[in-house]
Amino acid sequence: MKTVTVFRGDGIGPEICDAVLEILKSAKAKVTFECFEVGAMEYERNGKLMPDEAYASFERNKVLLKAPITTPIGKGFRSLNVTLRNKYDLYANIRPAKSNPAIVTPFPNVDLVTFRENTEDLYVGVEKVIDEDTVHATKIITRKASERIIRDAFAYALSNHRHKVTCVHKANILKQSDGMFLAIFYDIAKEYPSIMADDKIVDNVCMQLVMHPQAFDVLVMPNLYGDIVSDLTSGLIGGLGLLPSCNIGKTYAMFEAVHGSAPDIVGKHIANPTALLLSACMMLDYLKEEETASRIRTAVDEVLKEAVSLTPDLHGTATTQQYCDAIIEHLL
């Protein structure tokens, strides 16, 4: 039995987290959970965004299921998300966006995976106030970080029967930084002759993703473009409530929904737990519990297809609990 650390998060975090844990227990997943309150509420209580025991638990278990956390703006905080990714070197942020036939969008048959570099680029958070009218922000791109994310994208393509990896960049303007990322991409591509490799400028990618998203397969890119483009890909498949993700390093792994703490719907009991649930399925795959993950994914597909117990973001009227109960019914 594997033990996993769980952060219940802020806003809708605890609502969707409790639903997901209930489903994992009903599916008899061979995992136990150590749950922690982290984030803004914990800060109000104890003056820390994250208690020391929560760090210790993650360091022990090495696997974290994390509900969304609110990033307080303008209080001098570094985002806890960015902190976790850096402290535990969770360098690969992987976000699969796959259409579900039951969710009608203008974009059928999307099946693409974004590999976002997770530790550098503008997210190092170095901003220098030059004078009252000028601020410089630092973008960092290193060979080491670029190589490992690009290599992971190709290795993933190879082992998941994907046929193409696209490098997304702005090397026409950022000739040195994105230029190096792009050059490394084509160097590594030579090691994978069976996988097609191409590149596109990020603004063009945004246009093409909404014109013909089916043309994309695996995409790899620096941190900022990955943040933006992967939200766009969630829109292609029906919204943020559906897009799972994982943040993986050599030692640690963290699984979370792409969306945030959704303060606009907190406490209304209508949050869609699917993104966090599918992230938990990625975690089960990572823990070699593929059979349980697959049963949960099938139950999700069936509930979405029946369209009786959908949450309001999917144009239904169900509460989080009713949706969760419907999934559990399909598992039994």
Ligand code: NAI
């Ligand atoms: P958000 O993702 O929380 O919400 C954007 C919109 O999508 C809202 O209208 C919200 O109601 C809707 N939405 C999101 N998840 C949903 C779900 N599961 N079910 C139904 N509707 C859903 O983005 P926003 O408002 O920009 O950020 C709110 C807070 O979350 C901020 O403090 C931000 O820093 C934080 N955040 C945290 C993340 C994390 O912990 N990984 C990721 C993104 C944002």
Ligand code: MG
């Ligand atoms: Mg984002």
